[in-house]
Amino acid sequence: MVDLLLPEHLQLSDASADEILRLVQITDCHLGQYSGECLVGMDTDSSLDHVLTLIKKEQPMANLLLATGDLANHGSAEAYLRLKNKLAPLGMANAWLAGNHDGRVLMADTVGNELLPRTVRIGRWLIVMMDSAVPGQVGGELGEQELAYLEQALSAHADAEYxxxxxxxxxxxxGCDWLDEQRLADSDQLLSILSREPRLRAVLWGHVHQAFSGQDARLPGVQLLSAPSTCVQFAPNSEGFKLDQTAPGYRWLNLHPDGRLETAVSRLDGIDLTVDYASQGYK
Ligand SMILES: [Fe+2]
Structure with a gap:
């Protein structure tokens, strides 16, 4: 069954099932077409470079880097190529997915399908990469086809433990009204499928430009997590668009062979980055 998912499957065979597996998540890099372009006053290439330097220092043994969308600000090939070149020196496998500022087809055409696997197997773990981007729309939706793909991936990888x-x-x-208007439109259908999956340990996302950690009664014991953007941050618990003064960062995750998942966020410290806090939004 697994072969049916190839070539969009990434098998990390160098990771032992009995060791702690180390993942990092970066998200919402919003790279411009050209290096040096800014988003609400912040040079997004520069902030990403600082975050990658931090990852290199703190996570030298990481097995896999997840990049959860809005990797380019306007879906440009130049941005995806620069990102690929920036990530290569980390020496980690990559799994990217598209956000509302991206184009999945352009991403794959530019950097190769191998950087956008739909499923990843690492040790005892299965990671399913879902596409919630809807062309021309800010809000997310998986749709029937993507939900069916999720169910297919879960059953095809019945031998994965987590x-x-x-x-x-x-x-x-x-908890941010303006961002929650953009949340996944068919989240009830997603959570319904996931509620029947006892192997599920976590769901990770980007989009919200802030660190979030929560639970949902429909998914008991499952960690529901977002990561900070590698550039500008949005203020938690804000009704309307509001920037936050927290620094860019990333999330790390340690996957244990017994199914435990340790995670936290790490942010830049002591690095001066310009932000236009008076901004009322961006496109
Ligand atoms: Fe974003």
């Missing part, structure tokens, strides 16, 4: 789901849009409200 599961993580990744997508760009938040499947549950995070």
């Amino acid at each position: 599961v993580i789901g990744c997508l760009h849009h938040q499947p549950i409200p995070i």
Whole structure:
């Protein structure tokens, strides 16, 4: 069955099933077409470079880097190529997915399908990469085809012991009204499928430009997590668009052979990055 998913499957065979597996998640890099372009006053190439330097220092043994969408600000090939070149020196396998600022086809055409696997097997774990981006729309939706793909992936990988789901849009409200209007439109259908999956340990997403960690009664014991953007941050618990003064960062995750998942966020410290806090939004 697994072969049916190739070539969009990534098998990390160098990872032992009995060791702690180390993942990092970066998200919402919003790279411009050209290096040096800014988003609400922040040079997004520069902030990403600082975050990658931090990852290199703190996570030298990481096996896999997850990039959960809005990797380019306007879906440009130049941005995806620069990102690929920036990530290569880390020496980690990559799994990217598209956000509402991206184009999955352009991403794959530019950097190769191998950087956008739909499923990843690492040790005892299965990671399912879901596409919640809807062309021309800010909000997210998986749709029937993607939900069916999720069920197919879960059954095709029946021999995996633990599961993580990744997508760009938040499947549950995070407490910011303006962002929660954009959350996954068919989240009830997603959570219904996931509620029947006892192997599920976590769901990860981007989009919200802030760290979030929560639970949902429909998924008991499952960690529901977002990561900070590698550039500008949005203020938690805000009704409307509001920037936050926290620094860019990333999330790390340690996957244990017994199914435990340790995770936290790490941010830049002591690095001066310009932000236009008076900004009322961006496109
Ligand atoms: Fe974003």
